[in-house]
Amino acid sequence: MSFTFQIDRTAGSARAGVFLTPHGAVETPAFMPVGTLATVKALDPDDLVQMGASMILANAYHLHLRPGDDVVRELGGLHRFMRWERPILTDSGGFQVFSLAQLRTLNDDGVEFQSHIDGSRRFFTPEFVIQIERNLGADVIMQFDHVIPGQSDEASARDASERSIRWLARCLAELNRLESIQPLEGAPPMVTFSADDPGNRQALFPIVQGGIHASLRRDAAKKISEMHDWPGFGIGGLSVGEDKDAMYEMIEVVDEALPKAHPRYLMGVGFPEDLIESIRRGIDLFDCVAPTRMGRNGAVFTRDGRLNIKNTEFRTDPRPLDADCDCAACTRFSRAYIRHLFVSDEILGLRLLSLHNVHFLLSLTRQARQAIRSGNLEQWAREWLARYRATSAVAV
């Protein structure tokens, strides 16, 4: 079995583990940089290797539309296409279908919608999405789910959660079907998916939904866990507008309800403080576009809070973005230089801040892992958050 999760040490609900995939190990807790369109925006794969990223994300919805999952398959799969030899996880596109796409028509079979690129009509079913994710060839693939707004009422949340669970069963059946058939000549492209080598299958993660309703979350976790021995679990529909306390409460509920033996991936989270609070509550994997998106807008994570590099106060500031950071931006360039790049619309500025912010979250999860292994997570978390929040740095 290629997908194993070994927990080295715990601290309350928090865990320091190693998640093994066909493309290598992921030490957890881990932040996964987001490469929606098979590129982590503004960064080079070499940048990500240098900063110690292990698993990264890509998105089935986006890659189906551009360049097409058939094109990616023809070119040898996502790892080869984007030159990333480490693990990849693909999100199914549920979130995108229910947020980006236009004119949705939903029924139990699937969703008809219009592409946000060209308005063309598309129909996604759980089976079709698994076919896309198989063409892409990521190590971990997420189920197709029905995503609803963060503050939906209980009836809507129950409806979406139960539909997602029905779709999960169909995703699993489709993956089993695809894995059981001998691939056609040249497709799928990756030898690791041959039917002869069951150890190299893709890991399908279910997604626990249920909005901010504890009983729905508990129900979903229970039903999903009883359906199959999953290699890991996604937790979706959080950090989408609900308040922080509700999010933390839901994580606690799901932490209790899910089996402890597998990695838990909190989808779309997040910010430094969210990472720390969620690690304390038993989360192992994270992803979020914030570090790159904010970086392209000039926002910088530092140990002393956030700052915006475009502010005039940095015009002649010779200091690095963050004195405690050893990333390829901070070890070379001044705030003044990076501000100049932003003021002058120079592309290098976008890259340097994206690089710094992604490095910041990777480093943060590495520190959390170390704190769990050293048995001082609570003290480390308290001190880290106190310094981060006590900041006099300029709010963004």
Place this chain on the structure above:
Amino acid sequence: MSFTFQIDRTAGSARAGVFLTPHGAVETPAFMPVGTLATVKALDPDDLVQMGASMILANAYHLHLRPGDDVVRELGGLHRFMRWERPILTDSGGFQVFSLAQLRTLNDDGVEFQSHIDGSRRFFTPEFVIQIERNLGADVIMQFDHVIPGQSDEASARDASERSIRWLARCLAELNRLESIQPLEGAPPMVTFSADDPGNRQALFPIVQGGIHASLRRDAAKKISEMHDWPGFGIGGLSVGEDKDAMYEMIEVVDEALPKAHPRYLMGVGFPEDLIESIRRGIDLFDCVAPTRMGRNGAVFTRDGRLNIKNTEFRTDPRPLDADCDCAACTRFSRAYIRHLFVSDEILGLRLLSLHNVHFLLSLTRQARQAIRSGNLEQWAREWLARYRATSAVAV
């Protein structure tokens, strides 16, 4: 004397040499990537080191406006500001004042104009421009000159050329004055400019003007050469709309009229075929925005001519941009992937094509140097150009 030029071997007018500066040696013929605003657009300094760039350009006009040459000086000069430890050349801004800026008023003292950024009124004199270039602290600084359109009549061209020569004398006097005074505490920033260390002065290059009028070019070269023992020579006002034959003829005229012992820098050129034809006519240094600007538009130099990566034919093309290229784009990524990045407006695409195109010209001048040293420049040039021009690649 820090600035020496040693010619290892010649082939007709062509020379293979080494130009020594306070920040290291430049093996010639050499292409100098353009970092107008203290960054070679879309590239990291590490990219340039990896591809073997030696001297790069920056621009006094642009850096005076943003972030201000005073800011660059305060931060330790251009080398430290942009983290480039190898040689730098600054263009004076003559070309920008006469092309970008608005509402010019010219007299013999200097030029009044409006900034292209914010419309603020500015007055550039030869002395003021040398002060800017001293604050920036490049190894080689270009004189402030009067630049005119490529096909100007002889009277206008003579007027501008003679004014440029009068301004050159004032540039030299101002540089001597600045070098003779003990710098104030902290300014200029670079210890290499202390008055105690005459070996580390900045090298002022004159610019030979004269449009497409052979007699004016000859006159200018003669007067400039008689004025001073310059460490090198710029040749300006070419590749600005005149036809290729006129350009090559002017280069031949200037090659004959200038002393052979110093490097000649053909400003703003160019394209692969122009580099080869100009090297054959005695040029040692080149700069051009084409490789980065074209790269950002999807145009790619290859040994078999130019192509545009956005074309549909590359949608599933697994080949590198150029099979003979060992740059960091060609050794890793397919045309299909880079096309996908462009179609999806991903920043990595801009970086990869800029990187490839700059590498292409650096590699081309290295090959030319090797051909001169091996005594087979003419054969190499003929074969190179034949393959480049015989291409079936898609024209851009």
